[in-house]
Amino acid sequence: MRRDIFQALADPTRRAILVLLATQAMTPNAIAEEFHTSRQAVSKHIQMLTECELVKQEQQGREIYYSIEMEKMKEVDKWINQFREIWQTRFNQLDTVLSTIKKQKK
Amino acid sequence: MSMTLFFDFTVDKTNNTINIKREFAANRPIVWDCYTKSEILDQWWMPKPWKSRTKSMDFSEGGKWHYAAVGPNGEEHWSITSYVKIESQKMFLANDAFGDADGNINAQMPQSKWTMNFSDMENNTLVHGIMQFTDLAQLEQTITMGFKEGLTMAMENLDAMLAKR
Numbered sequence: 001m002r003r004d005i006f007q008a009l010a011d012p013t014r015r016a017i018l019v020l021l022a023t024q025a026m027t028p029n030a031i032a033e034e035f036h037t038s039r040q041a042v043s044k045h046i047q048m049l050t051e052c053e054l055v056k057q058e059q060q061g062r063e064i065y066y067s068i069e070m071e072k073m074k075e076v077d078k079w080i081n082q083f084r085e086i087w088q089t090r091f092n093q094l095d096t097v098l099s100t101i102k103k104q105k106k
Numbered sequence: 107m108s109m110t111l112f113f114d115f116t117v118d119k120t121n122n123t124i125n126i127k128r129e130f131a132a133n134r135p136i137v138w139d140c141y142t143k144s145e146i147l148d149q150w151w152m153p154k155p156w157k158s159r160t161k162s163m164d165f166s167e168g169g170k171w172h173y174a175a176v177g178p179n180g181e182e183h184w185s186i187t188s189y190v191k192i193e194s195q196k197m198f199l200a201n202d203a204f205g206d207a208d209g210n211i212n213a214q215m216p217q218s219k220w221t222m223n224f225s226d227m228e229n230n231t232l233v234h235g236i237m238q239f240t241d242l243a244q245l246e247q248t249i250t251m252g253f254k255e256g257l258t259m260a261m262e263n264l265d266a267m268l269a270k271r
Contacts, residue, residue: 093150
């Protein structure tokens with residue numbers, strides 16, 4: 001896992017861009033319109049997301065469209081999920097301990 | 107056992123925290139004991155096939171829990187949890203670190219601040235744990251290490267499946 005992916009995801013604007021692109025491919029102008037920052041700032045964010053391969057660009061006629069790179073997003077997700085599962089296992093173990101304690105008290 | 111116990115797990119990389127909320131089907135005093143008494147912690151704290159084994163426990167402000175995570179092949183990873191603030195059956199604040207068998211903290215490994223809040227959820231108890239890391243790199247390292255443990259678990263399951271054949 002490349003470290004920059006997490007730096008890319010650490011920024012709320014970049015996360016918001018990913019959420020936008022999750023439903024549709026968009027041009028840089030259309031993305032910039034959704035935010036109260038300059039077009040320049042937005043295109044810097046897009047550039048970073050592209051470098052991390054979280055979004056991809058596609059030329060359609062004169063316009064460039066950005067869309068989400070699903071495989072890469074899944075990779076990040078999978079990684080965090082592994083950690084989540086460890087906690088789930090731990091808590092399931094505690095559930096068992098709790099039901100034993102409650103039986104003993106009865 | 108009800109399968110609908112509330113569970114919420116979020117990683118927030120903007121402030122380097124992991125938030126873990128879980129509901130338990132028991133009242134607050136019982137759940138509190140499970141989190142603060144080492145003889146009970148040793149029964150559940152480490153996900154199988156790992157086990158936790160307490161060397162010493164002093165659950166008081168300024169006190170420590172020194173324990174080993176023991177792996178399926180007998181490997182030991184030592185941890186030191188130092189208790190900073192305790193409000194009985196409500197919350198405790200602790201520093202979590204890795205170390206050695208003598209209780210020395212390894213400063214090269216990630217450390218985190220844990221805030222554990224206990225509240226009533228009708229007849230059940232909600233435990234809200236907040237793990238705060240000093241920087242993103244430490245959070246990532248912890249997730250990576252968790253990933254390795256998860257992999258051990260997965261391998262173990264595979265072994266069990268293969269044994270049945």
